Amino acid sequence: MLDNGARQGAKADASLDLRAVRIALNGQALLQLEHTVAPGEILTVMGPSGSGKSSLLAYIGGFLDPAFTARGEVWLGGRKIDGRPASDRHCGLLFQDALLFPHMNVGQNLAFALPSAVRGRQTRQEEVRRVLRQIGLPDIEKRDPATLSGGQKARVALARTLLSRPDAMLLDEPFSSLDADLRTAMRDLTFGAIRQAGIPAILVTHDKVDAEAARGPVVTIGEPGIA
Numbered sequence: 001m002l003d004n005g006a007r008q009g010a011k012a013d014a015s016l017d018l019r020a021v022r023i024a025l026n027g028q029a030l031l032q033l034e035h036t037v038a039p040g041e042i043l044t045v046m047g048p049s050g051s052g053k054s055s056l057l058a059y060i061g062g063f064l065d066p067a068f069t070a071r072g073e074v075w076l077g078g079r080k081i082d083g084r085p086a087s088d089r090h091c092g093l094l095f096q097d098a099l100l101f102p103h104m105n106v107g108q109n110l111a112f113a114l115p116s117a118v119r120g121r122q123t124r125q126e127e128v129r130r131v132l133r134q135i136g137l138p139d140i141e142k143r144d145p146a147t148l149s150g151g152q153k154a155r156v157a158l159a160r161t162l163l164s165r166p167d168a169m170l171l172d173e174p175f176s177s178l179d180a181d182l183r184t185a186m187r188d189l190t191f192g193a194i195r196q197a198g199i200p201a202i203l204v205t206h207d208k209v210d211a212e213a214a215r216g217p218v219v220t221i222g223e224p225g226i227a
């Protein structure tokens with residue numbers, strides 16, 4: 001049992017630490033990675049289609065398909081999270097096509113993502129409004145998600161992930177369905193939010209501009225010596 005001091009010390013290490021992670025499919029090695037992502041840093045993972053980039057995020061987040069076998073430790077915020085249920089890993093996910101619940105309005109979708117530890121109707125509503133301002137859409141709380149544009153949906157998906165107060169963000173081609181202008185805006189918003197939150201993030205992308213904007217280390221999967 002950790003005393004409070006030790007627990008605080010562990011929490012202070014907010015890095016995402018991948019220790020000798022190896023993923024295989026049908027007995028064939030797919031990828032191998034050893035990397036520490038610092039708080040507020042964005043690690044970009046690039047590589048050809050099928051090289052295992054999404055599987056890496058799935059292993060970290062706790063939703064890897066059982067067709068794969070994986071080894072190696074994943075540490076986040078001083079906790080060893082591999083082997084824990086996905087809900088106990090505190091990883092925020094942002095994917096290309098984020099689905100919002102169609103039977104809830106935008107505000108309800110966002111409130112649903114708030115941890116239960118955030119108590120009180122008014123506090124929860126203020127949190128939702130704060131994040132709607134952060135994404136530049138203060139007036140869409142009551143909107144039906146079906147009426148949102150693609151860019152608005154992408155912003156709401158980001159807001160929802162941020163509201164879940166993740167200890168790390170896992171981004172899988174999050175901007176690839178957006179056109180050029182929106183893409184630039186979403187990139188700035190997303191990377192800015194990650195830096196502001198001071199959490200480590202892993203970005204899977206095919207786009208070199210995404211990688212440059214992330215301003216962090218870049219790992220290329222599928223290169224000799226990596227997988």
Ligand SMILES: Nc1ncnc2c1ncn2[C@@H]1O[C@H](COP(=O)(O)OP(=O)(O)OP(=O)(O)O)[C@@H](O)[C@H]1O
Binds near residue numbers: 025047049051056067
């Ligand atoms: N559930 C599954 N069962 C069996 N094989 C799978 C499964 N999911 C993915 N694969 C295979 O595993 C390999 C890695 O897939 P993964 O999606 O991780 O690659 P990726 O690098 O993210 O690809 P892309 O850039 O195309 O998204 C691919 O060959 C894929 O076809």
